[in-house]
């Protein structure tokens with residue numbers, strides 16, 4: 218991999234409420250300009266990883282007890298979340314988290330605080346409306362009245378306003394129809410290509426995420442279990458079975474079970 | 487006919503004190519909206535505003551145009567110190583502990599004021615003319631009219647700022663979802679500070695107006711309880727609720743005080759509180775459920 222990484226996470230351990238350990242020595246890196254996928258089953262700690270990176274963790278009584286995180290070459294320890302956003306790291310949170318009482322336009326205005334110290338681009342919100350024409354039509358509508366897909370577009374639109382160097386995307390496909398997922402991921406790819414923003418993409422929908430990303434990590438129980446170039450991941454038998462749903466067994470088993478299973482199979486044969 | 491005139495005069499006086507209630511209610515709303523803290527010391531901050539004006543105008547002999555802003559700024563400073571020194575370190579504590587701390591803060595302020603200025607009531611140096619004002623045939627005290635005008639303008643400005651100013655968007659965003667506000671680059675602790683500063687400054691300003699009408703005393707903070715009724719009925723997070731609720735309660739208090747007798751105002755005020763809470767626990771204009779204290 219090239220040496221230049223926008224994000225480097227080294228051996229982080231994360232504890233909630235001073236008692237529950239959720240991440241156990243997790244490491245990953247996002248090369249500048251690339252899309253990297255972070256996959257894993259429910260409860261693996263994907264969202265927690267993103268919150269550790271954006272430092273929104275502190276709001277949930279979570280604490281990093283070991284390891285370090287470097288964004289753009291700088292250690293982020295002690296930085297406040299909004300300060301990190303202003304340096305160019307934008308976290309699109311799970312569940313969209315748009316401001317429902319505010320209009321579409323006011324939601325975008327709220328994101329202009331990410332530009333504090335920089336200038337709002339001359340076109341204002343035109344870039345966002347260019348990617349998402351549907352938001353332009355509904356700019357005066359209360360965001361709570363938007364459909365799920367439109368709310369996800371707005372959440373990504375807020376990120377665009379911030380002109381970030383790195384976007385953390387937490388399950389943008391959550392609760393959307395396949396057609397909408399297709400549409401949104403096409404736009405995510407375009408944003409990456411046009412703006413050069415690097416992305417760390419968390420997904421349950423592994424097929425889409427692997428198709429979009431250059432490199433992928435699979436995590437389980439707070440640790441990376443497996444990583445590699447996405448095209449090779451797609452071809453991997455275990456990944457196919459357990460994350461792409463192309464298996465004949467029950468999908469509920471975890472990646473660890475696969476290993477056990479494989480080990481046993483090898484031993485038996 | 488003269489009965490009618492009397493009724494109108496009573497109502498105008500009620501609207502005047504209602505505007506002050508709305509202003510004090512605004513202090514509750516600003517602080518609650520941003521930080522989800524019910525600051526029970528609003529009444530005492532209002533009292534402090536009256537005393538600060540007294541100190542600057544009577545003590546130092548400053549003219550009103552200097553004493554008023556200084557007293558308002560003084561209220562804001564107290565807000566800043568309280569937020570940074572007491573409230574922010576309590577972030578994450580239960581709502582009831584923070585609420586109790588503001589109750590304690592109120593008592594401390596009363597104690598300080600009594601230490602410095604004694605418990606005796608005082609009159610503020612006159613800075614509003616006492617010449618009566620007539621609306622048609624109806625008489626209105628000029629002080630009440632001025633209080634009404636000031637309160638109306640201030641609340642109007644707040645409503646406009648909330649809608650159209652970027653900082654107003656930041657406050658509303660923070661009120662809706664703190665984590666999401668952070669994620670948009672909003673300085674959430676900064677919003678907390680500003681809400682406390684502006685809220686306490688507003689309370690101090692209301693205190694000056696109230697003191698100009700009825701004089702000042704360490705117990706004048708009970709006015710804050712009526713304002714609390716306004717916000718609980720109108721919705722703790724609603725500026726519009728503060729405005730409408732304040733004017734309505736001012737009218738009702740004025741009518742009951744005049745026609746039923748002064749001893750009934752509290753009964754009616756808190757009767758309204760109980761009924762309103764039974765019908766709509768989150769206030770007539772409020773959006774969010776108030777945390778059970």
Ligand SMILES: Nc1ncnc2c1ncn2[C@@H]1O[C@H](COP(=O)(O)OP(=O)(O)O)[C@@H](O)[C@H]1O
Pocket residue numbers: 233234237239257258259260261262263264265266277
């Ligand atoms: N704020 C929190 N407090 C305590 N435990 C949490 C908190 N957030 C998440 N967890 C726990 O951490 C684990 C990982 O959660 P999460 O990071 O949301 O996983 P994922 O996003 O991969 O589904 C889960 O077991 C979850 O219950």
Ligand SMILES: [Mg+2]
Pocket residue numbers: 263264265311
């Ligand atoms: Mg998650």
